[in-house]
Amino acid sequence: MSNGIEQALIGGVDAGTVILLPALGELISQRAGVINLGTEGALLAGALTAFAAASSTGSAWVGVGAGILAGAACGLLHALVVVLRGADQLASGLVIWFLALGMTSIFGSDYVGLTVDPLPVEKIPGLGSIPWLGPILFTHDVLVYVGILLAPLVWFVLWRTRVGLLVRACGERPEVVATSGGHPRIVQIAAVTVGSALAGLGGAQLSVAYVGNWFDNMTNGYGFVAVAVVLFASWRTVRVLGGALLFGVALASASVLQAHGVSVNQYLLDALPYLVTLFALVALTRSSGSDAPEALRRALSRSG
Amino acid sequence: MTAEAVAGTDLEPESLHEARSRSWRTQWAQPDWWQLGWSAGVLLASLIVFSIITALLGSNPFSIYSTMLHAAVLDHGTLSQTLLRSIPIALAGLAVAVPARAGLVNVGGEGQLIMGAVAATGVGLAFGSAVPGPVSWLAMAIAGAVAGALWAGIAGGLRAVLSANESVTTLLLNFIANDVMLYLIYQPWKDPNGSGQPQSKPLSHDEVLPKIFGSDLNLGLILAAVVALGIWLTLKRSGWGFALRVAGGNPIAAIRAGLPVKRLIVSSMLVGGALAGLGGALNFAGVETQLRPGITASFGYVAFLASYFARHSPLRVVFASVVFSAIALAGNGLQVKDGLDGNVVDVLLALIVLGPLVLGVRKGRRA
Numbered sequence: 001m002s003n004g005i006e007q008a009l010i011g012g013v014d015a016g017t018v019i020l021l022p023a024l025g026e027l028i029s030q031r032a033g034v035i036n037l038g039t040e041g042a043l044l045a046g047a048l049t050a051f052a053a054a055s056s057t058g059s060a061w062v063g064v065g066a067g068i069l070a071g072a073a074c075g076l077l078h079a080l081v082v083v084l085r086g087a088d089q090l091a092s093g094l095v096i097w098f099l100a101l102g103m104t105s106i107f108g109s110d111y112v113g114l115t116v117d118p119l120p121v122e123k124i125p126g127l128g129s130i131p132w133l134g135p136i137l138f139t140h141d142v143l144v145y146v147g148i149l150l151a152p153l154v155w156f157v158l159w160r161t162r163v164g165l166l167v168r169a170c171g172e173r174p175e176v177v178a179t180s181g182g183h184p185r186i187v188q189i190a191a192v193t194v195g196s197a198l199a200g201l202g203g204a205q206l207s208v209a210y211v212g213n214w215f216d217n218m219t220n221g222y223g224f225v226a227v228a229v230v231l232f233a234s235w236r237t238v239r240v241l242g243g244a245l246l247f248g249v250a251l252a253s254a255s256v257l258q259a260h261g262v263s264v265n266q267y268l269l270d271a272l273p274y275l276v277t278l279f280a281l282v283a284l285t286r287s288s289g290s291d292a293p294e295a296l297r298r299a300l301s302r303s304g
Numbered sequence: 305m306t307a308e309a310v311a312g313t314d315l316e317p318e319s320l321h322e323a324r325s326r327s328w329r330t331q332w333a334q335p336d337w338w339q340l341g342w343s344a345g346v347l348l349a350s351l352i353v354f355s356i357i358t359a360l361l362g363s364n365p366f367s368i369y370s371t372m373l374h375a376a377v378l379d380h381g382t383l384s385q386t387l388l389r390s391i392p393i394a395l396a397g398l399a400v401a402v403p404a405r406a407g408l409v410n411v412g413g414e415g416q417l418i419m420g421a422v423a424a425t426g427v428g429l430a431f432g433s434a435v436p437g438p439v440s441w442l443a444m445a446i447a448g449a450v451a452g453a454l455w456a457g458i459a460g461g462l463r464a465v466l467s468a469n470e471s472v473t474t475l476l477l478n479f480i481a482n483d484v485m486l487y488l489i490y491q492p493w494k495d496p497n498g499s500g501q502p503q504s505k506p507l508s509h510d511e512v513l514p515k516i517f518g519s520d521l522n523l524g525l526i527l528a529a530v531v532a533l534g535i536w537l538t539l540k541r542s543g544w545g546f547a548l549r550v551a552g553g554n555p556i557a558a559i560r561a562g563l564p565v566k567r568l569i570v571s572s573m574l575v576g577g578a579l580a581g582l583g584g585a586l587n588f589a590g591v592e593t594q595l596r597p598g599i600t601a602s603f604g605y606v607a608f609l610a611s612y613f614a615r616h617s618p619l620r621v622v623f624a625s626v627v628f629s630a631i632a633l634a635g636n637g638l639q640v641k642d643g644l645d646g647n648v649v650d651v652l653l654a655l656i657v658l659g660p661l662v663l664g665v666r667k668g669r670r671a
Contacts, residue, residue, distance in 0.1 A: 088661075094605070098605060102650030221475070224475045267484075267490060270483045278480070281468055281472065282462055
């Protein structure tokens with residue numbers, strides 16, 4: 001069974017990256033005071049666009065670039081609607097998800113059943129040879145390393161730079177930023193767009209690296225899970241990293257358990273990651289309510 | 305200039321705003337022509353964008369609308385289909401609208417519809433032809449409502465006790481509900497006679513809701529209409545409906561006024577879930593009669609869009625649900641006649657809701 005645990009952890013890091021990238025994006029967005037349920041749509045759009053571009057150019061890297069752009073486009077739309085029009089954030093996000101669901105279903109039907117050469121697995125010299133830990137942490141495709149390196153980078157930018165201070169100020173008191181001569185709306189639009197671009201990158205990790213093909217609605221709610229992860233992580237980067245990996249391991253465990261012939265129904269196992277997320281959300285939210293960026297709390301209580 | 309004005313946010317609760325200045329009746333009595341014209345223009349813009357998308361897909365951007373009209377309303381039997389499909393959408397839409405009064409965002413209509421259908425299936429299969437049809441109908445409807453209420457109640461309880469964000473928990477519960485349903489379809493309830501298609505055993509003949517008016521419509525439509533009317537009256541006239549609006553409009557004032565805000569949160573989610581669960585049960589017992597994967601066909605999400613489009617006003621939600629149901633059904637026609645992917649109508653639905661968000665129809669929001 002120790003072999004199974006190793007498999008679950010290896011797969012968990014791969015799958016966890018699919019959650020980690022949009023979750024980091026959502027963290028930036030929510031720190032700027034905008035919740036983006038359209039993250040699910042950006043993930044889906046990123047996955048299809050990346051796959052389509054990779055499959056027609058033959059280069060997975062072109063796919064990755066295209067996925068980022070598709071994600072950014074979804075985010076820009078959400079940002080314009082909620083920041084400039086003052087529309088309800090949750091409603092706008094869901095509409096954008098629904099739009100992405102329909103669009104990817106129509107334009108993706110030609111790509112169902114095709115495969116692309118996925119991003120190669122790069123074993124990091126030296127570190128990758130460490131027994132047990134090597135395969136789990138240091139034998140993945142490049143986007144996994146990008147995701148893991150982005151976590152400290154996002155932390156550094158948000159908490160140790162002027163730009164980060166500006167973003168967080170917009171998430172707490174946009175009026176203060178405005179009074180001191182800043183442009184909170186521009187900052188918010190930029191933050192949501194960049195965040196959503198990361199979700200597009202996550203979609204690329206899913207379609208051209210982790211799975212290597214495309215099917216309808218392949219993100220299956222992972223973008224919503226990413227939003228949940230940010231909430232139960234109390235908007236802290238380290239906890240976002242942990243939460244994403246937790247979901248990834250739960251996701252990978254389901255298939256590993258099956259491969260080991262555990263006689264539990266497949267669909268009950270499929271529910272496991274969502275149950276884990278829900279449980280974590282419930283167990284950890286109690287303390288986090290007051291940590292929410294203030295403008296975000298205002299935006300959420302305005303819903304309805 | 306106030307702080308809120310700078311932030312571009314409007315803190316005045318929609319529900320109170322509505323109650324004060326544009327109740328349903330006054331709106332019809334004195335239509336704001338500029339407003340109506342603008343709304344029509346926004347709708348037209350959505351349709352133009354949709355036409356461009358279908359043209360990109362190689363269809364005639366004009367003839368699709370006649371195809372859609374025929375597939376949803378004009379062709380023989382299609383109007384009944386539209387009305388039948390609008391039952392789960394309207395009830396799940398009210399499941400969004402009721403908690404919205406209390407300031408809650410219920411995105412769990414899909415999961416609540418599924419649990420309603422699952423519970424109705426369980427009861428229907430257990431009773432079989434052992435009891436008279438009407439007993440079975442009632443039991444299935446009640447079981448569906450209870451299951452939907454419990455499923456939504458989880459999110460309501462978590463919100464009230466632990467302040468867990470209900471929009472996220474209801475979303476996660478949708479995926480869990482779907483997996484629960486798939487488990488039941490593939491294992492305990494699997495139809496041994498199903499020819500390769502995974503589905504539950506069928507309802508016995510007597511248990512299927514009877515047809516009415518000599519048409520394809522069934523008893524579920526009448527029940528749904530009565531329930532929708534009841535909800536409209538309850539929200540408008542009852543103390544509970546008023547308390548919900550106060551709690552949603554200004555929770556702090558509500559607490560100071562001694563209103564049981566937590567109980568209101570949970571009860572609004574329970575009522576909402578019961579409505580959606582009933583919708584799932586009626587759709588199952590009247591139309592589907594066998595549980596199958598994808599039985600809800602995203603109705604829960606379409607309902608969410610319908611409720612937002614109708615700004616959570618019960619009668620408008622029902623009206624929007626019928627229109628959205630027609631659009632959803634029109635996808636079949638587009639698939640057959642124009643060779644488009646049936647899901648293209650999801651894009652149209654999203655565009656119709658997105659239009660007002662982008663171009664702004666709401667009065668008072670532009671100030």
